Amino acid sequence: MIRLISLSLLACASVGIAAEIPLQERRSGFEFMSPQTQAMQAEESSNPGMLWVADGERLWGEPHAPDGKSCASCHAEATKSMRGVAARYPAFDEQTKRPIDLMGRINQCRVQRQGATPLTQQSDELLALTAYVAYQSRGMPIAPAADARLQPFRENGRAWFERRLGQLQLSCASCHDDRWGARLGGSVIPQGHPTGYPLYRLEWQSVGSLQRRLRGCLVGVRAQPFEFGAPEFVDIELFLMQRAQGLEMDTPAVRP
Amino acid sequence: MTRALVNAPKTARRGEVIEIRAMIQHVMETGYREGPNGVTIPRNIIRRFVCKYAGEEIFSAELFPAISANPYMAFSTVATESGTLTFEWTDDKGETQSASAEITVT
Numbered sequence: 001m002i003r004l005i006s007l008s009l010l011a012c013a014s015v016g017i018a019a020e021i022p023l024q025e026r027r028s029g030f031e032f033m034s035p036q037t038q039a040m041q042a043e044e045s046s047n048p049g050m051l052w053v054a055d056g057e058r059l060w061g062e063p064h065a066p067d068g069k070s071c072a073s074c075h076a077e078a079t080k081s082m083r084g085v086a087a088r089y090p091a092f093d094e095q096t097k098r099p100i101d102l103m104g105r106i107n108q109c110r111v112q113r114q115g116a117t118p119l120t121q122q123s124d125e126l127l128a129l130t131a132y133v134a135y136q137s138r139g140m141p142i143a144p145a146a147d148a149r150l151q152p153f154r155e156n157g158r159a160w161f162e163r164r165l166g167q168l169q170l171s172c173a174s175c176h177d178d179r180w181g182a183r184l185g186g187s188v189i190p191q192g193h194p195t196g197y198p199l200y201r202l203e204w205q206s207v208g209s210l211q212r213r214l215r216g217c218l219v220g221v222r223a224q225p226f227e228f229g230a231p232e233f234v235d236i237e238l239f240l241m242q243r244a245q246g247l248e249m250d251t252p253a254v255r256p
Numbered sequence: 257m258t259r260a261l262v263n264a265p266k267t268a269r270r271g272e273v274i275e276i277r278a279m280i281q282h283v284m285e286t287g288y289r290e291g292p293n294g295v296t297i298p299r300n301i302i303r304r305f306v307c308k309y310a311g312e313e314i315f316s317a318e319l320f321p322a323i324s325a326n327p328y329m330a331f332s333t334v335a336t337e338s339g340t341l342t343f344e345w346t347d348d349k350g351e352t353q354s355a356s357a358e359i360t361v362t
Contacts, residue, residue: 045263048326051281054259205284205325 020243021177021191028247029190029255032181037202041254049131049200049252052124052207056132059125064116071129074113078136086134087249088145090238099153101234103130103209121228127207131198134251141248142195144241157239160232166223172236187256193244194237196253207252210237260355262343267360268335276307276315278343279328280353286321302347305329310339335361 030038040046060078063070075081086102093100093108100108106129107118119126144150161172175184176192183189197210204212211226211233218225226232263277280302287299299321307315315331343355 045261045277046279046328046330048279048281048328050261051259051279051326054261055281202324 019177021180023246026193026244026247027191028193028195028244028250030195030250030253032188032190033254033256037254037256041196041250047200047252047254049198049207049254052128052131052198052200053135053252055124055128056130056135059129060132064110064114066115069114071109071114078133082133082136084137084140084143086137086251087140087142090150090234090241091145092147092149097149098231099150099234099238101237102133104229104234106130106133122209122212124207127198127209130209131207131252134198134249137249138251139248141246142241142244144238144245150238153235154238154242156232157235157237160236161239165218166221168221170221172217192240193247194240195244195247196250196255199251199253199255201255203256210240260343260345260353262341262355262357264341264357264359266358267362270335270337270361272335273332274335274359275330275332276341276357277328277330278305278307278355279326280345280355281326282345282347284319284321284323284325284327288321300348302327302345304344304346306344307331308342308344309333310337335359337361 030041033041041049044050057078060071063073071078089105090099090101091105092098093105095108103126106126110116111118119129164171164174172192175189180189180191194210197213198207200207201213211228211230214233214236215225215228260278260280262279265274268274282302283300284302285297285300287296287301289297291297301321301323302319305317305319305327306313314333317329319327338359338361341357341359343357344352345354346352
């Protein structure tokens with residue numbers, strides 16, 4: 001009898017009921033890395049993400065046809081005007097009545113205010129500009145916008161986070177809430193906080209977006225990933241930023 | 257779009273050992289990978305890196321396909337005189353990227 005009870009308890013434990021990580025235990029992915037990778041990120045001269053930031057700085061001041069306007073024409077110095085912006089994104093977009101992420105906003109601004117062609121999804125140029133803008137929030141705590149209109153989308157993001165997906169029937173929460181700190185193969189499972197995007201991933205040998213990372217996880221559980229730019233991704237990001245509230249922004253982060 | 261980031265102390269005392277760091281944005285395509293269409297992606301790596309101090313070569317390296325994208329190199333030299341440090345990376349396409357840094361030696 002006792003054996004039966006303990007077996008059923010074990011079964012319960014292995015299925016796992018997704019419990020949120022207590023606030024005081026929330027830790028950035030930075031803390032789960034080896035000292036070598038941490039040093040690579042911390043020193044700007046050895047952080048390869050800074051190559052994209054440098055490119056973003058150039059693009060920020062680059063004028064575009066037909067008006068010859070650059071980002072700097074309206075926003076002046078990014079070091080002042082963009083400080084803290086990435087820490088509170090995604091924001092509510094009045095036009096589409098939906099949340100919009102930083103990349104989406106940059107492209108929207110390009111098309112509507114500069115009259116330029118939109119940058120290709122996940123292109124180095126768009127990643128560079130986004131990294132440059134997000135870099136201005138480095139060291140600041142994540143502080144999601146307190147906009148009530150975002151709440152239903154955030155809840156949708158939470159629902160996706162907790163939903164079991166794919167052939168492996170795993171949710172984001174199965175790993176990042178229930179098993180953080182454990183190992184998956186040789187890698188430590190982090191808590192999944194989006195503190196440093198766009199970030200340089202050693203596996204990618206390049207800078208990539210949160211959406212690229214999420215697609216990687218979706219393929220990992222053998223689910224059909226959303227397309228780049230899908231609204232579901234923005235909703236998930238909204239929830240993740242809420243979940244990571246108070247953690248330090250470290251764009252451009254380096255991750256293994 | 258290729259970028260290079262170089263880092264050297266702006267000032268140094270004569271005879272001091274200084275550390276120099278150089279990183280360049282480059283795909284370092286090995287030539288062993290296939291693209292989505294099954295066709296081999298041609299090799300494109302940086303073959304040679306040279307650093308000159310006041311016109312004199314102080315460090316050079318040959319690079320090979322196993323070296324990661326965006327290669328980073330750190331090395332040291334002795335500060336002898338004020339001048340310019342120049343950095344040059346040459347890849348398989350024969351393109352050369354360069355960067356420079358000034359150092360004042362007292």
